[in-house]
Amino acid sequence: MEIGQRGGASAGVTEPVRELSPWGYLLFAIWAALATVLVEGRWLAAPLLLELGFGLVWGRDGLRILRRPRFWIFILSAAVVGPFLIGDPDVTLGPFHLSREGLAAGLEMAGRASTLTLAFRLGPAALSLSDVVAVFDHLGLRGLGFATALAMNLLGTLREMAAMTWQTIWLRGGMRRPLVALRLFLITTIANTLRYGDEAVNAATVRGFDLDVGRPSALPLRRADLWLAVELAGCGLLLLVLHLLPDTSV
Amino acid sequence: MSSYTVRSWVTIGLFGALWGAVEIVLGSYLHLILPPQADTFLAGVLLGAIGVAVALTGRHFVPNRGSVFFIGVVTALLKLLSPGGVTIGPIVAILAEGTLMEATLWIARTPRLWTFMVSGALTVAWNLPHKFVMMRLLFGKGFTEVFNKMVKDGSQALGLDVSAAWLILGILLLVRLIVGAIGGWIAWKLGSAVARRLGLQNLFAS
Numbered sequence: 001m002e003i004g005q006r007g008g009a010s011a012g013v014t015e016p017v018r019e020l021s022p023w024g025y026l027l028f029a030i031w032a033a034l035a036t037v038l039v040e041g042r043w044l045a046a047p048l049l050l051e052l053g054f055g056l057v058w059g060r061d062g063l064r065i066l067r068r069p070r071f072w073i074f075i076l077s078a079a080v081v082g083p084f085l086i087g088d089p090d091v092t093l094g095p096f097h098l099s100r101e102g103l104a105a106g107l108e109m110a111g112r113a114s115t116l117t118l119a120f121r122l123g124p125a126a127l128s129l130s131d132v133v134a135v136f137d138h139l140g141l142r143g144l145g146f147a148t149a150l151a152m153n154l155l156g157t158l159r160e161m162a163a164m165t166w167q168t169i170w171l172r173g174g175m176r177r178p179l180v181a182l183r184l185f186l187i188t189t190i191a192n193t194l195r196y197g198d199e200a201v202n203a204a205t206v207r208g209f210d211l212d213v214g215r216p217s218a219l220p221l222r223r224a225d226l227w228l229a230v231e232l233a234g235c236g237l238l239l240l241v242l243h244l245l246p247d248t249s250v
Numbered sequence: 251m252s253s254y255t256v257r258s259w260v261t262i263g264l265f266g267a268l269w270g271a272v273e274i275v276l277g278s279y280l281h282l283i284l285p286p287q288a289d290t291f292l293a294g295v296l297l298g299a300i301g302v303a304v305a306l307t308g309r310h311f312v313p314n315r316g317s318v319f320f321i322g323v324v325t326a327l328l329k330l331l332s333p334g335g336v337t338i339g340p341i342v343a344i345l346a347e348g349t350l351m352e353a354t355l356w357i358a359r360t361p362r363l364w365t366f367m368v369s370g371a372l373t374v375a376w377n378l379p380h381k382f383v384m385m386r387l388l389f390g391k392g393f394t395e396v397f398n399k400m401v402k403d404g405s406q407a408l409g410l411d412v413s414a415a416w417l418i419l420g421i422l423l424l425v426r427l428i429v430g431a432i433g434g435w436i437a438w439k440l441g442s443a444v445a446r447r448l449g450l451q452n453l454f455a456s
Binding site for chain 1 (some may be wrong): 256328400
């Protein structure tokens with residue numbers, strides 16, 4: 001894998017520093033998930049803040065989840081149930097007997113869930129179809145990338161085929177016997193899909209497409225990936241030292 | 251992998267698209283109209299059974315080892331790439347279902363009606379621990395404590411013994427096993443019927 005060679009910026013054109021390759025997004029997701037699993041307590045704030053920073057620079061789309069009420073209900077429910085269900089109650093707040101230990105545990109649960117959700121949103125979920133195909137190509141799974149691209153392009157056609165089949169059965173009075181209609185619908189939809197597959201195979205054969213021939217498409221590391229890798233390594237080391245410091249000092 | 255031809259990958263893509271369409275269209279619709287609590291009890295079971303029926307039907311047309319797993323991977327990627335469908339839970343569930351189906355077929359070696367039914371049953375049964383595994387993964391060890399306390403308090407409030415919770419879990423598991431077995435049975439019959447319709451040789455004719 002060349003660095004900044006094939007697929008990189010043309011001569012005389014400055015490559016945008018902010019652009020990451022799919023490897024960068026995947027690296028960040030793996031790092032964030034590992035950091036979340038390894039650290040505990042208040043240290044969970046560190047990967048969370050890093051994710052927010054990463055999102056602001058490289059993946060604003062991934063941060064859209066923060067605007068969804070469903071996400072906040074999911075996250076806050078963990079923080080809310082903690083004081084009621086974990087530990088012995090030591091604080092009275094009106095009619096409620098709450099536990100401080102439970103509040104801390106609840107906040108930790110909420111922090112862990114939001115960090116992992118964001119890691120997934122900012123990493124694999126940020127990749128496009130062509131990125132996914134190129135990554136598989138590089139991993140020696142060209143067939144799987146090809147199948148994914150085909151499936152993605154087939155989705156619209158499949159919906160049309162299914163709708164047409166259903167309408168045909170309905171117009172011919174098939175709904176009088178619902179189970180027979182359902183069986184007919186399933187058989188026809190799958191048979192039509194396989195016929196479409198024959199067309200795809202024929203088209204590939206005519207074009208001389210072979211999964212075992214040819215070099216993988218270019219997916220070089222970019223300068224930003226290297227900067228990211230260095231930053232993540234530094235942050236990881238710092239987090240490890242700070243996380244272990246109280247134990248070693250004792 | 252060398253036994254996979256272009257036709258095999260095309261067929262894997264087709265069945266991945268079929269399962270993906272069900273997950274994206276029906277899944278999004280069910281998650282919208284049903285409350286989150288119904289995810290485990292209704293939406294997950296229904297989607298799991300349909301997924302089993304689709305993926306195992308695909309095995310009739312790509313009898314290579316690993317094909318069902320790859321159908322699951324394609325479906326998970328479609329879910330990942332679909333707008334609005336980017337949630338970690340369903341993607342992990344689809345991957346786990348594909349792996350379980352493939353593992354069962356791999357252990358059984360020879361495809362038979364009963365292997366399809368057992369494969370379907372085990373796959374849909376995964377739907378029950380999936381929720382707990384995901385919650386434990388997302389929330390950490392605190393979730394186990396919350397779950398135990400909720401079971402204790404819930405059984406006290408309802409005047410039931412704690413063992414009743416195990417009974418309820420057992421019933422939920424049994425329902426999943428039955429629904430999954432039906433999914434496997436449908437896949438077996440559907441694959442043969444489609445092969446007949448297309449005039450293909452049924453590879454799994456018993």
